[in-house]
Structures are given as C-alpha cells and as structure tokens.
Amino acid sequence: xxxxxxxxxxxxxxxxxxxxxxxxxxxxxxxxxxxxxxxxxxxxxxxxxxxxxxxxxxxxxxxxxxxxxxxxxxxxxxxxxxxxxxxxxxxxxxxxxxxxxxxxxxxxxxxxxxxxxxxxxxxxxxxxxxxxxxxxxxxxxxxxxxxxxxxxxxxxxxxxxxxxxxxxxxxxxxxxxxxxxxxxxxxxxxxxxxxxxxxxxxxxxxxxxxxxxxxxxxxxxxxxx
Numbered sequence: 001x002x003x004x005x006x007x008x009x010x011x012x013x014x015x016x017x018x019x020x021x022x023x024x025x026x027x028x029x030x031x032x033x034x035x036x037x038x039x040x041x042x043x044x045x046x047x048x049x050x051x052x053x054x055x056x057x058x059x060x061x062x063x064x065x066x067x068x069x070x071x072x073x074x075x076x077x078x079x080x081x082x083x084x085x086x087x088x089x090x091x092x093x094x095x096x097x098x099x100x101x102x103x104x105x106x107x108x109x110x111x112x113x114x115x116x117x118x119x120x121x122x123x124x125x126x127x128x129x130x131x132x133x134x135x136x137x138x139x140x141x142x143x144x145x146x147x148x149x150x151x152x153x154x155x156x157x158x159x160x161x162x163x164x165x166x167x168x169x170x171x172x173x174x175x176x177x178x179x180x181x182x183x184x185x186x187x188x189x190x191x192x193x194x195x196x197x198x199x200x201x202x203x204x205x206x207x208x209x210x211x212x213x214x215x216x217x218x219x220x221x222x223x224x225x
C-alpha cells in the first residue's frame with residue numbers, strides 16, 4: 001500500500017511539472033507573437049514614407065514662369081521708325097543712330113539654364129503697351145535682340161550699338177494699338193539663344209504721331225518644360 005501511494009505522489013508531481021513547462025512554452029510563444037506584431041508596425045511606417053512623393057511638387061515648381069529681367073520705357077511723338085532699346089524707365093533709345101539713355105544690356109548663356117528632372121529650359125517674352133488718348137499708327141513689335149559694338153563708338157555723349165535680328169519666337173506684336181488701352185502680348189516659347197549680349201527692343205514701322213505717347217513694359221521669363 002505504501003508503494004502505491006508513493007507512485008501516485010510521483011505521478012502527480014510529474015504531471016504538475018509538465019503542465020508548468022507547457023505553460024512556459026506557451027507563454028514564450030505568446031511573446032514571439034508580440035514581437036512579430038511590432039515588426040508589422042514598422043513595415044506600415046515604411047509604406048507611409050514611400051507615399052511622400054515630392055517629385056511632382058518639383059515638376060510643378062519648374063513649370064512656373066519666372067522673370068529673368070524686366071524693363072520699361074516710354075516712346076513719344078515724332079520718334080522715327082526704327083529699333084529702340086529698353087532701359088530702366090528711360091525714354092527708349094534708338095540703337096543704330098546712337099543713344100544717350102543707357103539700354104539695359106544683359107548676357108544670356110544656355111549653360112545658365114540647365115535641364116532639371118529631364119525638363120529643358122525655355123524662354124518667353126511678355127510685353128505690355130499703354131497708349132494715351134491719341135491713336136498711334138503703324139506696328140510696334142517688342143522682341144529680344146542680340147547687340148554688339150561697332151568699330152566706332154559714335155559722337156560725343158552717344159553710344160552706337162549694332163542690333164541683330166530678333167530672336168526667333170520672341171516677338172510680341174502690337175499692330176495699330178488702340179487709344180486709351182492697356183494691351184498685353186506674350187510670345188511663343190523659344191530656346192535659350194546662343195551665348196552673347198542682348199537687349200529687349202521696340203521696332204516701329206512709322207514715325208510716332210503728334211501728341212501720341214506710349215508706355216511699355218517687357219519681361220523675359222523662363223521655365224523648364
């Protein structure tokens with residue numbers, strides 16, 4: 001009888017020990033499941049980071065026209081037909097005959113307008129003409145022109161410039177502009193021209209009539225597209 005009791009006690013002890021071990025194993029398995037859950041959370045954070053696409057924003061910013069240079073000037077009665085350069089609020093100066101007011105000469109170089117995000121740089125010219133109550137005749141065209149210096153500098157107090165043909169695509173034409181009007185014209189988009197010196201100029205086809213007075217503003221702009 002004593003041996004049977006001892007065997008029963010030993011069996012109960014063994015069962016309790018096995019149950020405790022299994023509980024520990026189950027508990028350890030639960031911890032492992034918790035760690036897996038944490039890994040899943042980290043994966044979700046990674047997906048959120050990938051969603052932050054900034055490329056579209058950069059492209060949108062590149063598509064906005066930005067002003068490279070802005071000029072203005074006036075053109076008044078009795079000015080003969082010709083090509084007149086813009087300054088900074090001065091009376092427009094006739095380039096070929098020599099000018100006292102300084103034209104706004106600037107340098108353009110395609111290397112200063114790089115391709116960004118696969119988008120090449122282009123230019124456009126935006127021009128505004130404001131007319132008083134006297135109707136001007138003829139055509140008035142604002143455009144980008146290359147300029148150089150001739151062998152002689154002109155008479156005392158004057159500088160003469162040799163003006164080249166308008167850069168293709170840069171012309172803003174105002175044909176017989178209406179009196180008491182403000183008109184804006186935008187050129188087509190055009191490639192950055194060959195490196196060199198340039199001016200924005202007004203070319204007219206007739207002498208400005210009596211009492212006619214014009215105010216003009218022009219802006220050279222660029223963007224990537």
